[in-house]
Amino acid sequence: xxxxxxxxxxELAHTLADAIAREADTGREYRLMEFCGGHTHAIFRYxxxxxxxxxxxxxxxxxxxxxxxxxxxIDNAIELVQQHDVILCTYGDMMRVPASGRNSLLKVKxxxxxxxxxxxxxxxxxxxxxxxxxxxxxxxxxxETTTPPTAVAIEQAAEERLANFSVFCNHVLTPAAIRKILxxxxxxxxxxxxxxxxxxxxxxxxxxGTRPYESLVEKYRKPVVIAGFEPLDVMQSARMLIRQxxxxxxxxxxxxxxxxxxxxxxxxxxxxxxxxxxxxNFEWRGLGMVPSSAxxxxxxxxxxxxxxxxxxxxxxxxxxxxxxxxxxxxGVKKPVDCKLFGAVCTPENPMGSCMVSSEGACAAYWxxxxxxxxxxxxxx
Amino acid sequence: MCxxxxxxxxxxxxxTGKVNLGGVHKExxxxxxxxxxxxxxxxxxxxxxxxxxSPEEAKQTLAMFAxxxxxxxx
Ligand code: SF4
Numbered sequence: 001x002x003x004x005x006x007x008x009x010x011e012l013a014h015t016l017a018d019a020i021a022r023e024a025d026t027g028r029e030y031r032l033m034e035f036c037g038g039h040t041h042a043i044f045r046y047x048x049x050x051x052x053x054x055x056x057x058x059x060x061x062x063x064x065x066x067x068x069x070x071x072x073x074i075d076n077a078i079e080l081v082q083q084h085d086v087i088l089c090t091y092g093d094m095m096r097v098p099a100s101g102r103n104s105l106l107k108v109k110x111x112x113x114x115x116x117x118x119x120x121x122x123x124x125x126x127x128x129x130x131x132x133x134x135x136x137x138x139x140x141x142x143x144e145t146t147t148p149p150t151a152v153a154i155e156q157a158a159e160e161r162l163a164n165f166s167v168f169c170n171h172v173l174t175p176a177a178i179r180k181i182l183x184x185x186x187x188x189x190x191x192x193x194x195x196x197x198x199x200x201x202x203x204x205x206x207x208x209g210t211r212p213y214e215s216l217v218e219k220y221r222k223p224v225v226i227a228g229f230e231p232l233d234v235m236q237s238a239r240m241l242i243r244q245x246x247x248x249x250x251x252x253x254x255x256x257x258x259x260x261x262x263x264x265x266x267x268x269x270x271x272x273x274x275x276x277x278x279x280x281n282f283e284w285r286g287l288g289m290v291p292s293s294a295x296x297x298x299x300x301x302x303x304x305x306x307x308x309x310x311x312x313x314x315x316x317x318x319x320x321x322x323x324x325x326x327x328x329x330x331g332v333k334k335p336v337d338c339k340l341f342g343a344v345c346t347p348e349n350p351m352g353s354c355m356v357s358s359e360g361a362c363a364a365y366w367x368x369x370x371x372x373x374x375x376x377x378x379x380x
Numbered sequence: 381m382c383x384x385x386x387x388x389x390x391x392x393x394x395x396t397g398k399v400n401l402g403g404v405h406k407e408x409x410x411x412x413x414x415x416x417x418x419x420x421x422x423x424x425x426x427x428x429x430x431x432x433x434s435p436e437e438a439k440q441t442l443a444m445f446a447x448x449x450x451x452x453x454x
Contacts, residue, residue, distance in 0.1 A: 001385075001386075001402050002386065002388070002421065003386035003421060003433055003438055004385070004386065006438075006442055007442075009445075012442075012445045012446065015445065015446065015448050015449040016445060016448050018448075018449070019448035019449070038383060091426065119426065119427050120408075120409070120426050120427020120428065121426070121427070122409055122427055123427070142426075145384065145425050145426075145430060146425070146426055148412050148428065148430070149409070149412075149425075149426050149427065149428045152409065152411045152412065152428070203384045203423065203425060203430065206384070206423055206430045206431040207430060207431070228441075229383075229384075232445055233441075236441070236444065236445060236448075239448070255441070256441075257434070257437040257440070257441060258433050258434050258435075258437040258438040258441060259423055259430075259431050259432070259433055259434070259437075260431075265412060265413070265430065265431050267412060267413065267414055268412040268430070271411075271412070359383075
């Protein structure tokens with residue numbers, strides 16, 4: 001497929017690997033956090049880590065929207081179905097995420113709850129049109145990529161006067177999470193991870209552009225390269241970070257120029273700004289409360305806000321005992337450090353959110369690399 | 381979940397477009413993009429085109445990968 005196959009060429013991967021090996025200074029380590037689960041997935045699927053010199057390390061970050069959603073919000077969604085009899089529309093990835101008491105939306109559906117998987121917010125609108133006598137709630141999750149489609153749906157619902165449609169908004173913001181990771185005052189010393197630079201998510205920047213990272217880079221003095229999701233993109237972006245570090249530069253650079261500009265998609269940004277506004281505080285699994293890190297529906301659109309239409313209490317719920325998702329999402333631990341990994345927790349029977357989505361670090365380790373860390377240890 | 385794919389727009393009807401996603405034809409919303417023409421490639425995510433793909437920039441990026449083999453500044 002065009003714009004995919006060329007960026008997966010084996011030959012060029014080796015060319016880039018050689019270039020990186022030449023350029024990386026053997027006297028130091030390069031610890032690069034790939035913020036986004038899409039990158040984690042690519043790194044594992046294509047064996048990118050193995051193509052890197054041993055002193056270039058990828059640290060997996062919290063950029064998996066399913067993984068960072070706190071359990072309490074899934075419990076809220078389940079309550080909407082079971083206590084308020086709504087039709088809940090959700091993206092497929094949410095179905096198997098463990099909620100409190102070993103519950104999940106999939107189990108709720110199996111028990112007769114009306115939970116429907118949708119591909120797009122357009123499908124959710126259709127469900128509302130087709131069921132005028134039922135309340136339909138779209139369970140909106142995701143980073144800046146999935147936010148504009150939610151905003152489109154709300155505007156469309158208003159235009160069509162769809163009185164039975166609302167959105168349970170859980171959209172979160174990438175730069176706020178990176179700030180949280182870099183803010184030393186916010187993390188106990190033992191939990192701080194050394195990071196030299198970031199691979200920034202490219203699809204997020206297709207919407208927000210590269211500009212929102214500029215102030216972060218200036219303040220925390222860590223380079224960011226907006227990196228495409230194909231393996232060659234990841235490698236070239238790592239190379240660009242290595243160069244910045246070698247030359248003592250600290251900048252926002254853009255590897256994914258085929259889609260991303262500094263300004264991003266202004267039309268989408270304007271749409272989001274019309275319908276959504278900053279939430280003062282939002283809880284992230286792994287990162288805890290992060291100020292100004294999420295969006296909520298503006299008061300002018302409150303009739304489409306499920307949190308205004310239904311009681312949505314704040315629920316504090318804890319992870320399954322032994323699940324290390326919170327530490328894994330911060331890059332402090334690896335999936336193989338979790339005692340449940342592979343033994344009790346697998347993609348078929350996930351105990352934590354990081355095992356559910358293909359972008360979760362545990363799922364990536366399980367699918368592509370579960371023996372790799374072990375074999376490296378034996379080789380050493 | 382965050383995965384998005386480049387796909388070619390093969391038909392446009394108002395704010396709805398049809399794309400070819402690896403041989404599969406899918407209807408997507410073009411509400412988020414401007415000036416899309418049939419034949420353009422767009423980045424498709426959860427049923428929406430997020431942005432257009434620039435053929436010139438893609439070419440340049442690929443050239444940069446190839447230049448890495450020359451030990452140049454690429
Ligand atoms: S392996 Fe399972 S239980 Fe362990 S951290 Fe990952 S998701 Fe949680």
